[in-house]
Amino acid sequence: MRGIAVSRSIDVSAHRQAVEFADGVYWIGALDPTLRSFDIILTTANGTTYNSYLVKGSDGVAVIDTVKENFSDEFFARLESEARYEDIKVIVLNHLEPDHSGALPELMRRAPQAQLYISQRATSMLKALLHGDENLPYTTVTTGDSVSLGDRTLQFLHTPFLHWPDTQCTYLEEEGILFSGDVFGCHYCDKRLFNDLVGDFRFSFDYYYAHIMRPFKKHVMDALKLIEPLKLSQIAPTHGPILRERPRRYVTHYRELSTSSLSQGIGSDEQSMIIFYMSSYGNTARMAEAIAEGAGDVDGVRVSLYDLEGGETDPFVDLIEEADALLFGSPTINGDAVKPVWDLLSSLAVVNLKGKLGAAFGSYGWSGEAVRMIEDRMRGLKMHIPRSGMRVKLIPTAEELEACHAFGLEIAEVLVGKSGSGGVIDFADLA
Amino acid sequence: MAKAKITFEDIEQTVNVPAGTRVIEVSEKIGAGIIYGCREGDCGTCMMHVTEGWNNLTEPSVLEEKVLKENMAGRHDRLACQAQILGDCTVKPT
Numbered sequence: 001m002r003g004i005a006v007s008r009s010i011d012v013s014a015h016r017q018a019v020e021f022a023d024g025v026y027w028i029g030a031l032d033p034t035l036r037s038f039d040i041i042l043t044t045a046n047g048t049t050y051n052s053y054l055v056k057g058s059d060g061v062a063v064i065d066t067v068k069e070n071f072s073d074e075f076f077a078r079l080e081s082e083a084r085y086e087d088i089k090v091i092v093l094n095h096l097e098p099d100h101s102g103a104l105p106e107l108m109r110r111a112p113q114a115q116l117y118i119s120q121r122a123t124s125m126l127k128a129l130l131h132g133d134e135n136l137p138y139t140t141v142t143t144g145d146s147v148s149l150g151d152r153t154l155q156f157l158h159t160p161f162l163h164w165p166d167t168q169c170t171y172l173e174e175e176g177i178l179f180s181g182d183v184f185g186c187h188y189c190d191k192r193l194f195n196d197l198v199g200d201f202r203f204s205f206d207y208y209y210a211h212i213m214r215p216f217k218k219h220v221m222d223a224l225k226l227i228e229p230l231k232l233s234q235i236a237p238t239h240g241p242i243l244r245e246r247p248r249r250y251v252t253h254y255r256e257l258s259t260s261s262l263s264q265g266i267g268s269d270e271q272s273m274i275i276f277y278m279s280s281y282g283n284t285a286r287m288a289e290a291i292a293e294g295a296g297d298v299d300g301v302r303v304s305l306y307d308l309e310g311g312e313t314d315p316f317v318d319l320i321e322e323a324d325a326l327l328f329g330s331p332t333i334n335g336d337a338v339k340p341v342w343d344l345l346s347s348l349a350v351v352n353l354k355g356k357l358g359a360a361f362g363s364y365g366w367s368g369e370a371v372r373m374i375e376d377r378m379r380g381l382k383m384h385i386p387r388s389g390m391r392v393k394l395i396p397t398a399e400e401l402e403a404c405h406a407f408g409l410e411i412a413e414v415l416v417g418k419s420g421s422g423g424v425i426d427f428a429d430l431a
Numbered sequence: 432m433a434k435a436k437i438t439f440e441d442i443e444q445t446v447n448v449p450a451g452t453r454v455i456e457v458s459e460k461i462g463a464g465i466i467y468g469c470r471e472g473d474c475g476t477c478m479m480h481v482t483e484g485w486n487n488l489t490e491p492s493v494l495e496e497k498v499l500k501e502n503m504a505g506r507h508d509r510l511a512c513q514a515q516i517l518g519d520c521t522v523k524p525t
Contacts, residue, residue: 384462
């Protein structure tokens with residue numbers, strides 16, 4: 001039976017057949033319209049789709065990505081409407097997360113002659129996902145590798161960390177179709193399937209980027225260098241609409257989303273230091289001010305002071321992403337840093353803080369654990385803590401405020417490279 | 432106790448450590464740029480490049496060799512969560 005050709009009145013929920021969207025290229029995915037939360041971290045008001053694709057060549061058929069396991073029936077039905085298992089020569093998994101690899105073991109059981117192509121980084125995940133099927137044969141591929149289907153060629157692009165270490169893209173050269181995995185995807189379920197027919201999914205596209213790709217902006221930029229030179233007639237991601245109308249604008253949009261999200265208020269020759277603090281009796285606040293003054297004495301450092309009591313998490317996260325150094329001040333209450341500090345420090349999974357400078361400070365009554373706990377959290381976020389934090393018992397004296405001033409100055413000097421974190425330190429002196 | 436120096440090239444920081452210390456124990460404390468995943472030699476996330484003193488780290492175990500191979504490690508790449516420091520060496524994130 002032939003696949004369904006695309007028309008304006010398309011409704012892929014009304015049947016279980018393959019949908020041809022380029023010559024010999026079919027969507028064989030599944031709809032999940034009732035899903036309301038994905039991977040814990042995203043809400044999905046419109047559900048999602050698990051897109052899988054089938055490419056026919058003169059010398060065999062390729063299946064690119066599969067679906068979440070409990071959607072296997074729909075996937076296999078669509079596949080069977082267009083191809084026979086014995087004709088499947090190639091299976092490509094661009095990303096091994098279970099929503100794309102769920103039907104893989106069964107597919108390989110039904111098409112044992114097919115060769116599986118994955119990225120090198122995917123191999124350990126493959127084993128961990130397919131316990132009991134550990135002897136599945138596979139070939140690892142990277143940029144420059146390709147596999148022939150006779151009259152058509154699938155090229156592989158090594159695009160790691162979008163959004164797992166294993167991710168890659170596959171490009172059907174002759175048709176200019178990029179099977180992009182989760183890149184350019186979104187959680188938006190619409191039975192009309194194509195970007196020019198579905199509802200307004202711009203919010204879903206940006207929301208998906210913000211939660212899935214944003215921590216990996218640098219890797220997005222690297223991937224775009226491989227993707228931008230390609231001739232692109234369509235982009236076929238693993239979630240959401242197939243981008244067949246003006247696909248390149250989504251590539252451009254990814255580049256926009258991966259560049260600075262704040263307007264350029266800070267000069268490129270300046271380093272931005274943000275000092276966040278909470279204070280119950282004004283002592284930690286006075287420390288914050290002294291540290292800010294000290295840091296401000298160093299040329300090339302723009303210091304900003306924010307009282308967490310008067311802010312909201314989301315704009316602070318944007319600010320933190322752009323900052324070069326982050327200082328957190330918290331009093332110690334009942335042996336812990338205060339909740340607004342933890343709230344902010346636990347909201348940073350969507351940005352990359354690796355290598356930013358960090359420091360902590362705070363006033364305390366009798367034990368002062370908050371500073372060390374904040375430092376540990378910053379280390380966990382892969383930040384660099386060049387100096388041990390500044391702690392003051394209750395009300396800071398003039399000398400202690402002077403020490404805070406010097407502390408701010410020192411951190412700022414590390415930031416501009418005047419005082420390297422360098423030298424030799426002893427392991428025993430590390431906190 | 433025997434001492435050794437490990438230098439983290441990315442942050443230009445050298446630390447005096449007791450011989451036998453694992454790289455992970457030092458790098459996390461001083462905030463070097465090596466990143467960690469499982470911390471038990473399985474995921475390959477903490478692969479680092481040893482620029483000097485390759486022979487001054489403990490030999491990789493069979494398991495580490497396997498993970499290095501799976502992650503396309505270069506000649507002087509090691510897992511920071513596994514390698515123990517025996518003498519002076521310099522490392523950086525891959």
